[in-house]
Amino acid sequence: MNYKQEIFISEKKLRNKTIIAFIIFILLLIAGVFIWKKLRHQQQVAQSPKSIRKVLNYNENLFSNFLSDEHLAKTYPKSAAVKNVRVNGNIGMGSDFDPSTWKLQLVRSPGDTLFLTLDDIKALPKTEIVFDFKCIEGWSQITYWGGVKFSDFAAKYNLNAQTQMKYVGLVTPDKRYYVGLDMPSILHPQTILCYEMNGKPLPMNQGYPLRLMTTVKYGIKDIKRIGTIFFSNERPPDYWYERGYDYYSGL
């Protein structure tokens, strides 16, 4: 009749069992609180507890396995793109910027830097992309961008040795905003050095003359107004990583 067998035990035994069970229960409760407190006061790496960083790195290793040139973000017709593109950050976009003297510094190796004009970049095959841009804050917008695939750019400027390295670093001319991306993400077919928005030159507040745009990262990695590009086997400095965010931030 019962879902489990009924058994008989003495009151003393029942009391002992109950006491032991509750002692274990309360000890575990204390242990849980202790672990939580320990975690909160643990030594920090880039404003996040050490062990949390460890798990985030593990997540990166796991989920970067899924990243491939075949896994493309969904694209949309140009008509689906919004006209009023949200502007969500101006760090590294100081007003003392002079567009007429801008050149992209491509550091191929220490002491070997190429200075490229916007026309040099525009001379490469153009790639357009309309996709659902995703901000780490949680909003998204279908937006339309034009530029040069980073992989085309790398092929043109003989960056074969450089693309064997693990990371790319990008920095604004005033060096106040900077990001690092893993090589597979920057070579992804939907990652472009972007100079157009909605078919027109990038507006100043969207990072004129050149910004990064990728479907495989949150917008925090889409640095506006690129000044310098360099390559490294170590993680290049990253503005939001230093403020507690995940380094990978991949989608």
Place this chain on the structure above:
Amino acid sequence: MKKVIKKHPLAIRWFHWINFPVLAIMVFSGMLIYWANDVYHIRWGNRIFFKFFPDSFYKALHIPYRLAEGMDLHFVFMWIFAINGFIYVLYLIFSGEWRLIVPNKKSLKESWLVVLHDLHIKKTMPPQKKYNAAQRIAYFLVILMGLGSLLTGLSIYKPVQFHTLCSLLGGYEWARIEHFILTLLFTLFFVVHIVQVIFAGWNNFRSMVTGLDVLPDKEMILQPVVINKEKDFITDEKDFKEITLHDQNNLNEATLSEYPSVTKNDAAGSEPSADENNREEGEDEKK
């Protein structure tokens, strides 16, 4: 001597008590994340009835400007939530415990009677096993909700790598809304669960710690009926589906003989199969 039932296996108690703080951390860190783009509200036409969430709510819980911390916690504790839930479901399947939790044909109808009973509108309810019909439905749905949270969560977390899943759920924005609604339902479940545990009383709470459900002294039968464990576990439902609490008063020797594992004592006493609530209800009637 006390008569007890081994109600909750040790494994289930572990799963339950691990899940409780982990789910709390997931909900709280989820709120830290949601704050950064808190656009959801309940609206009818132009009138906004409720905004998720009011500023005073954020302030009271110290939620603002903690997005990075929220994401960090969320993407660490998601593993414990997922692994604990996964092993729990495997355990339910392989231990046979799922039979006690997955709703059956009668559950929908009976759950209504359970609700009426819990609201003190109806005095009795049909005999239930480990979980009553309403509990079966609630606990089963909460398992499905857990799966739903994992799938909607994965589609927001890696929408490009899992784009098929994401589009099946209606796209990125919809997946985020679904994830949010599931969280609200978890919170609702939590509140109802706590209230029900308080009403069910100490013995019920204790059974989730010790595993033992202590039966009232009154019902003690000195010569326990020999029960065939396996048969009892699987077929009891079929054997006794006809007996309701109401029918018990009219039981005679003839009917009893059809149900070999029911003794006269059982029938004369209060409902022998029912859970705590039922038993108490039966006693109340006698008084």
